[in-house]
Structure formats: C-alpha cells, structure tokens
Amino acid sequence: MNLITKVILLIVMILIPILGLYAYSYRQSVHVIENQINTRNEEKLANFLNQIEILLDQNMLFAALATKDPEIKSVAFGNLPESGYDRFNVIQSLQSKLSLFSITNKIMNVISIYFPRSQLFLTTDTTSVFERDAFFKSYTPNWRLNKVEVNGIPMDAFSRFFASPLHEDPDGLMNAELIIRVDFFTQNITNLLDGFKLAGNSDAFFYRSADEVVYSSTANTQRIKQLLQNYPMDQYTSQSKFHDIVSIDGKKYLLYTLASSKVDWSLVDIEPLDEILKPVVHSRNLFYAILLLLLLLGTLAASLLYFHIQVPIRILIRGVEHIKNKNFGYRIRKRRNNEFQQLFDSFNGMGMEIDHLLKRVYAEEIRSREAIMKQLQSQINPHFLYNCLAYMINMAKMNNNKSVIAMAHNLGDYYKYTTRNETLVTTLINEIELAVNYMNIMNHQLDKFQYTCDIPESMKTIKIPKLIFQPIIENAIVHGLEEILEDGWITIVGIEEPDGYRLVVEDNGPGLSREALEALKSKIAMENNESEQTGLWNVHHRFKYYFGPNSGMLLNHSALGGLKVELYWGK
Template sequence: MKQMDIFRKILLTMVGMLIPIVVLFAYSNKENVSVIEREIKSSSLHKLSFFQSQMDAQIYQLNTNMLTLVSDVDILRYVIRFDEDPFEATVTRKSLEKRLLHLSLTSPWNNRTAIHAPMRKEAVSSDAYEIYNPKRLNLLNRKTWLFSGEPDSPSTWKFTKFMSEPKKAAGDINKVNMVIESQFSAMNIQDMLDTYKLGSSGNPFLWMPEPDRIIGNRTAKPANLEMITNQLGDISLGERGSATFKLQSGEEVLLTYVSMPQLNGYIVDYVPLQNILSPIFKNTYIFYITCIMLLITACIAAFLLYRHVQVPLRKLNTGVQSIKQGNYSARITGITTSEFDQLFVRFNQMAEQIQKLIENVYEEKIRVRDATLKQLQSQINPHFLYNCFAHIVHMSDLGYNEGITAMSHNLCDYYRYSTRVDKPNVLLEEELKLVESYLEIQQIRIPRLTYTMEIPDEMYGLGFPRLLLQPLVENAVIHGIEPYFSADTIRIRGAVTEQGWEIWVEDNGPGMTEQAVRQLTEQVETDDFLSADSYGLRNVHQRLHIGYGPQSGLRFQALPGGGFRAGIEIYNRKELEAN
C-alpha cells in the first residue's frame, strides 16, 4: 500500500479539523434561519389577522347600517304609501337622502347607500343621483359582497351588497317592499393596504380568486403579484397559512395569507427573505471565507514543506528506481540550496561510477554475442550447402545438365552471399533475392512448385539478419510440398504491426495437428533439439532471441483448410529499423 506524503497528511488533518466545525456551524445556521422564518410567519399572520379585523369592522358597520334601514318604520311607510301629497313626498325624500348621507359619513370608507322602492318605482341614495333600475338589483340577500368594475380600470372597482324586505320575498321584485343597497369603492381597501405597508416590510394585497382580481398597495409590482397569485392558485388554501415562493427575478419570498370570507378573497402579504436573513447570510459568508483562508494558509505551509522536503526525497527515490530499472545514466538535476545538496552530489557520483562499470560489462557482452551469432550463422550455411550438393548429385544421375548448370550458378550466388561474415545484416530485399534463387532451384527439382511473395514496399529497405528466412522456405518445401503430390504452392507474406514486423512462409500441404504444432514450439524453445530435419529452425529461433530479445522468435500455426505456416516475429521495431 502506498504511503501518503506529508503534504497530503497536513491537508487531510486541516480538512478533518474544519469539517466538524463547518458541519456544526451549518446546522446551527440552518436552525437559526428556521426559527427566524417561523417567527416571521407568526408575526405576519398576527398582523394580517389584525388587518382583517379592521376591514371586518368597516364592513360590519356598513352591514349594520343596512339592517337599520330595513327595520326603519318611516322608510317602510314611505316606500308603501301612494296617496300622500306630492309636497309631503318630496319633503320625506329629502329627509331620507339627508339621513342616508349621515349614515354614509359614519364610516371612514367612501361609500354610498341607496333605498329602492319597487312599488313607487323610485330610488333614494346618499348622493341624490340614484335612478331606479330594477334590472341591476340583486334580490337574493347574499351574505357576501359582489365585486364589479372594468378589469383594466381599477378606479371603477367596487363592492356592492343588497338587502330586501321582507326577506321571504327575496328573488321576486313584485313581492318585496324595498331593497337596501350599500356600495363602497375598492380604493378604500387600497388605502388601508398602503397604511399597512407603512409599518411593515411586506407587500400586502387582496386577492379574489373569482373573478381573479388583485387589489394591491400602490407601490406593489403587478408582475410579482400576478406571479404569486398564479402559484397560490395551484395549491389548496385554508383559512390562514404560509408558503415560500420564487418571483420572476429568482428572489425567494415568504408569503402569509388569511381568508376574507365577506369579500370572497384572501389578504396576502409577502416578504423577501433576503432582506430579513441578510445579516445571517453575511455572517455565514464571513465564516466560510475565514475557513477558506485557514485552508489556504495550511496549503501554503504544506506546500513549502513539500517543496523543501518531499520533492528532494522524491527526486532521490526516482534516481534510485531508475538505476534499479537499468537506467544507469540517471542523474539528479535541479539542485537548490538546501540540506539535500550534498546527498544529491554523492548520488550522482555513485551513479556515474556504476554506469562506467556497467558499460564495460555490456561491451564485453556484445563482443560475446557477436561471436555467438557468427558461430550460429556458420552452422546454417553448411546445412544449406549439403542439401544443394545432394540435389546436384540427384540431377546428375538423371542427366539433367541444364538443371545442374542453373543450380550451380544459383549455388555460386548463394555461397558468395553467405560467406560475407563481415556483414551479418543485409537488407530484406537481398534476403528475398536469395530465397527466390533457392525456390528456382527447387522448381528444377519439383516442376509443380509455384510461389508468391507479398511484401509491403516499406519493408524492402529494412535491415535483416543474413540467412534467417531461407531455412523456413527450405522447411516448407521439404516437409510441406515435396512429399505430397497435391501440394504445390509456397506463399511468402510480410506485414507491419504495432510492435514491429512479421514475415510468414505458408504451404498448402497437409499441415500438422494442434498437438504437433505445440510439440514443435516446445522443441524450438528448449536447448536440446532432437530433430535433425529442424536444426535450421532451432538456429533461426536462437538468432532472433539473441538479436532482438525474448519476445521475438519463430511462430508456428496450422491453417484451418489444410497447410502449415511458420513466421518470424520481431518486436524490437526500433532496433530492426536501425539495422
């Protein structure tokens, strides 16, 4: 398990100390906000309830005035008398107008009271301008006040209530003696809302769901009121309550409401939470900024310690690991004036001495490897030469002089090519020419033999070990083609891979079983190779191991439709290109 450095330890310690403090503060802050919100709700509900009682008192006074007029005997005598003197009727009418005016003035609200006499086809009002019109009278004796007015003209908004006598005859204009009408302007409510707002930080308004009208204070923003009422319409409202909404600007508000049954509406007040909770939020920001500054200070201290202790130790560890992995040229650079300078200087001196010793040993190993490669190459060359002489003897017995001449010329070219020990590596193009000469010799022996070469152009210029491909071709001809009359094709194919290069030699002979392929692979890997026929394969595999590392070597595969292929895979691509 990887140990944590001192930089991470200091940071984790600081974070571990700050987390409980931040969590405790956040919890305390949340509780404080919750308590304040509850107190705001309670206070706002009390204020709204008091405001509701004030409005109810004014409406109750208007209702009382109407009841007084309904039970007045003089008024009843006036509305049902028809035989009185016109002068006396006029005097009575003026007296009633004066009385209605006095009743209207008893209320601080701007209101109007009227008496409608269906039997006399007359109307008397407190403003002396009433004209009898039975079509607009509502004789149902509703307990609530009716709202009317133009939607886009708040100055025309008003509330009206009718009271008929007798009550049992309500609904039939021909059976009632009189109808009392009381009316007041919505501006009265707006004036009260303005007064309420002067002593509060809220924004009160009256909302009537039917017919969806809003009477707000004169400083309220209509867009905010409309957005709040739209949200109120989506929830179930009781007699009183509170909720939290967001305005169109994204500002969060705390809303409280109480019902106003007589007006079929709700008195609503909303307060921006930001204005009330801003001191708490300010303290919260200061606390968090302080915590961040403490954390930054801890980071700076940890970074200084990390830079002057951890970084030098890491450089030293990296240098040791590089030497351990075989990079003896590794040196520690970027030395600064610190206590580690002397240690770095000693490490560089030690690494330099180790590099010199390793280079001497490596040079000696290269000389030994070159000697081994030359020895293996000398073993392959006689092996091919013996086979060629055997072919010549065979053709001499048959009297095939042209074949002997062609084979002799090809053998001469081959021998001239293979005896250049001073140049162990050649271009792949030269090695392919040698293979082509060999296959032409074999075509003299086996007329049915055909061959193809599919090598990418970019591979012709590659450096390639001498006499490395010819043993694979020879093995394919002798063991895959010659013994079987149905076998007649040799295919040589090259390819570029991500790791390096590969060349495959395929024949269409009967092939080998999977078990035989595994056995052949195991024999090539072992030191004791018992099969004399495959001696050349063993030498090729050893040369690839020595020249290009343990990952390179020979690979064998049995083809699905019959046949066998042997391939050279070289993974050390850079070394191959360098050759």
C-alpha cells in the same frame, strides 16, 4: 504519504466538522426564521383581514340602524307626504342621514335606499339616476363584486342589498318595506393593501377567482398573474389558512392564504424569501469566505512547511542515497538561509571525510591485493621450475640434448618474462604466446598432441594478470593428455559477449568422474588451499582478486571427452 499531504489532510479533517456543524446551524436558523415569519405573517394577515371585515361590518351596521330609525320606518310604512314642503323636509332629512353615515365611516361607498310603497329612491351619489330594473338586477344578499358608475366613471365595488323584512327571493322584493343597497368600493381595500405593503416587501391581494382580484396600487401584477398561472389558488383558498414556498422566475417566495369567514374571499400574500433570508445568506457566504481563506492559509502554511522542511529533508535523503550507492563524491549544492544549511554543510563534510577514508582504504586494499598476487605468482614459479628441471633431468639421462637445450632456452625466456616485477599484468596475447611456446616444448617432449587457438582481435589487448593461462595448459597436458595412448587435442577459444568475456580451454583426455569433478570444484572454491595442487586454485583466486567477485573459473566435462576450463570476467 509526504508531510505536505498529511498537513493538508489534517486541515481538511478539521474544517469538515466545522463546515458540517455550521451547515446544520444554518439550516436550523433558516427553519427558526421561517417559523417566526410564518407566525408573524399569519398574525398580520389575520389582523389585516379583520380590518377589511370591520369595514364591511360598518356598512352592514347602517342597514341594521336604518331599519330601526323611526323616520325611515315611517316612510317605509308609506307615511310620506305626497307633495309640498313636508315631503321635501322628510326627503331632505333622510338624505342627510345617508350622507352623515357615509361621512362618519370615512370610507368610499355609496348608500342607496328604495321605498317600494312610496316609490322613493335616495342615494349618496347625487349623479346617480335610478333605474329600477338595473337596481334589482344586481340584487344579492351577500357581498359581490360589481361595476358601479360614479360621476360617469365605472368603478369596482362590493355590493350588498338589505331588505326589511328580509327576503331571499328577488321576485318578492317589491313586497318589502324598504331596500338598502351598499356599494363598498374596492379602493378602500386597495388603500389597506398599500398600508399592508409598507410593513414589508410583500405583495398582498384580495382574491376570489382569477377574474376577481383586488390589488394594491403598487402591486407587481405580472408576478401575481404568473403566480396564479403556476399555482391555482383555488386549491389553497379552499382551506381556512395555508402557507407554502413557491418559485416564480427562479426565485423563492413564501405564500400565505387566509380565507374570510364573512365573505367568500381570501387574503393572499407573497413575500420574497431571498430578501428575508438575505442577512442570513450574507452571514453564510461570509462564513464560507472565511472558511475558504482558512483553507488557503492552511495550504499556504503547508506549502511553506513543504518548501522549508520537506524539500531540504528530501535533498538530504537524496544525498544519503548517493552515499548508499557509493557515490562518495556527491555534494549538496543547494543554499539555505536557515538551520538546514548547517545540516547540508555537515553532510558535505561527512561525505568528504568518507571519501578520503575510502580512498585510503582502497589504496591499502590495492597494495594488499598486489602483495597477495605476488605471493600467489611466486607459488607458480617454483612449481613450474620443478617440472621443467625434472623434464631436463630425464632428457639428459636419455641423452636427448636437443630437448634439454630447447627446454633450457624456453626456461630462460620464461624467467625473463616472469621476472619483470615492474607490473603484475600483461595482455592476453602475451599470455597466449607464452602458452603456445609451452605447448610447443611439451609437444616436442611428448610428440602426441595438437592444438588450435582462436582468439578474436578485440580480446588480444585485454589486460589480465601474468601467468594466469599457462597453468591451465600445463594441467591439461600433465593430467590429461599424458594419460592417453592416442593423439591428444587442445582447443583454446576466446568469446566476447555483450557484458563480458570468456576464455575456454578443452582437451580430449580421460577427464574426471562426476564425483572427482565436484571435489575439484570444491577445492578450488575454498579460500585457503589445503592441497598440494596449487595451479588451478591459484588461477581462480588471482582472477577473482583482479576482476572482482563476478569473475573466476568454471570446470565442466568437455564435449571432446576431457576437461573443460572456462575463465570468465566482465567488461
């Protein structure tokens, strides 16, 4: 996990608790606001319903006062002059009392009195025509919504009858002393609802059923009808008071119902919750915007840290990886206008110093290897010389002058080849030709073996150390073929592989036992030669010095019966 990821995770870990605490605080705030709104609206509804009930009570009060008025009681008992001025004065006095009470209430209503004994009908609506059947047909001892015509215009009104003495049965009304009808127009309630709505964004209405609803003059009737359709009010108005959250057109509203204790109606109010919570929601959105801004600023800060710290550190790490992979010529080319530029310059200076130092060390190592190879090569020259001189002595004793002359010529060519000290390397074909010349001489001496040589053309020009191949042939002849009685055989095969080369020499000599072969491998692998047999050890170590650790010589049993010597090196 890099630095930028850790910084962003740290910012997120800091913001998550803040967001959680704010979400909890927001829910608590909304809960408190809803409780306060519920309390306020319940009190407001109760106060408003009380005003409606007071208006109804004022109309009921007139009925109670009328039954106590002496003049009204007198007429109710039948003491009404039949005609003349006295009758007119009584009727005019009663009419004045009705009008005075209607004006005193300052409400729109119609008050009517009917005296069954004298068949007298009085009303505050001067345009009304008394029809006894229609009058008694709408009789109700409780407030009920009716259609009342005023000046020929039908209007909605709450109507109620008062009889003295009281009569519950409409059929016995004609036995009453007087009957009072009060028509309380719903416009009075509409006016109150308009005043109620001015105190907020609510839509209040007076409700009894879906067909009996009193709205304010500015009510959103479409929204109220949708409310009544989606949420039947009967299940709410059956309770004395109720509140809930409802959804209309995807918006949330607070619903309140308060049942009247005097009439079979309920006051219903809906308030848009979104409008109420708008300041809180605005504050929440502002907080989220600030939180998002902090997150963006934190991400920006982390990005700046990444580009100004993490990226330079990665550049330095990549440079160190190049140095680790021995690419000492690598240099940082990036330019920074900060403290990292000094680190880059120091890194480049360090790489340059290491490169120069390693070049000097490499040069010294090359010179050291050349000295070692010359020393190893010098070990071969006397070893080979001793064998040739011994052979020449033996041939001279046997008066075999041709062999002595041939050996002398071969020895002269050999030292002519080996004394060229201007270079320590030659081509593989030159080494093979020297080995073939040597085998011809030895075969002339022994006259008991044959050889084959199969080298691919692509391998003939490969550079190898001088005198690296002749000791292997010599070992195969001296320690292998000389010890057998039958004819000997030597094979030389060059093999090219995808990643390297192999040069295999096999003979059909007696070979070595498994223990002797393992002992010889151990001697060859030793850093220092403690044996007098230096040929194979010399070849193995010269090969490793020249081609590196992934090269050398392998010894194994040959399918021909003798020893198998394999030189291998990479391309």
